[in-house]
Amino acid sequence: MFELVEPTSRGRLFDGATVVRLGDSSPGGRARLDAIARLLQDVSDDDARAAGFGDYTWVVRRTVIAVHQFPVYLEALSLRTWCAGFGAAFAERRITVRGDRGGHLESATTWVHLDASSMRPARMPQAFLHVFGPSADGRTVSAKPRLAPSPDGEGTPWPLRFTDFDVLEHVNNAVYFAPVEEALARRRSLRAPMTVVVEHGDPIERDGAVRWVERDRADGGVDGWLVGDAGRQFAAVSVVPGA
Numbered sequence: 001m002f003e004l005v006e007p008t009s010r011g012r013l014f015d016g017a018t019v020v021r022l023g024d025s026s027p028g029g030r031a032r033l034d035a036i037a038r039l040l041q042d043v044s045d046d047d048a049r050a051a052g053f054g055d056y057t058w059v060v061r062r063t064v065i066a067v068h069q070f071p072v073y074l075e076a077l078s079l080r081t082w083c084a085g086f087g088a089a090f091a092e093r094r095i096t097v098r099g100d101r102g103g104h105l106e107s108a109t110t111w112v113h114l115d116a117s118s119m120r121p122a123r124m125p126q127a128f129l130h131v132f133g134p135s136a137d138g139r140t141v142s143a144k145p146r147l148a149p150s151p152d153g154e155g156t157p158w159p160l161r162f163t164d165f166d167v168l169e170h171v172n173n174a175v176y177f178a179p180v181e182e183a184l185a186r187r188r189s190l191r192a193p194m195t196v197v198v199e200h201g202d203p204i205e206r207d208g209a210v211r212w213v214e215r216d217r218a219d220g221g222v223d224g225w226l227v228g229d230a231g232r233q234f235a236a237v238s239v240v241p242g243a
Contacts, residue, residue: 002197011082011133012047012131013080014050014080016046017076018079020073020077029072030073031071031103032181033181034174034180036105039077041172041173044109053127057113058112059170063109063173064197065107065197066194068104069102070191072103077098081093082094084108085136085141086124086129086141089122089124091110091124093111095107095108095109110141147223147237147238148223150233150236154211155211156213157211158210160208171203173198173200176226176235187222194240195239197240202232203234204226204234208228210227210234212224213225223237224238225237
């Protein structure tokens with residue numbers, strides 16, 4: 001359903017390194033998905049800043065994480081990232097994560113480029129295309145939603161915290177993986193290899209009422225949605241066995 005392409009023979013590659021820390025780990029010692037999402041976000045930002053584009057404004061539309069093996073507490077990780085495709089106002093960033101204890105993740109994130117004044121999607125600047133375009137090798141990607149809309153159902157209240165909001169006054173994209181972790185905690189048999197997809201919809205306001213709705217999948221996975229009143233959908237989630 002989601003293509004995770006290999007890097008081309010040309011274009012920009014950026015490497016980073018980190019270690020799975022205490023605050024990144026579950027009680028069982030594996031790296032949590034919300035912590036992994038922060039690592040992916042950080043190496044993406046590091047690459048953009050190193051290339052001279054640190055003042056650009058982005059929001060995430062979709063994150064795909066194929067977990068071949070979860071990294072674990074104190075595992076040293078190497079991260080490699082490159083641009084793997086473009087649309088008119090968005091770019092797909094691919095990231096490979098490998099650990100010295102066998103941890104292995106593949107990720108693709110669709111980032112939407114925003115005009116900093118209006119916070120509306122804006123066309124990709126030529127200067128950015130010049131630096132990051134070659135590794136995409138002409139590949140185009142779409143930001144259209146692919147996951148099913150939320151079903152009818154009350155769900156469980158999902159309280160917002162002050163710490164969920166970032167400098168853009170948005171709920172940070174890593175926070176959306178927290179209810180996924182709660183769903184995994186209730187399904188001990190659902191572990192790697194797995195593929196996790198989060199698609200973002202309407203923005204969540206500070207005083208918004210948010211609910212989490214989930215449904216078991218026939219394949220042993222789970223689908224979930226963060227929803228609000230009046231049919232608003234903030235995010236759709238799918239966790240599928242296999243990577």
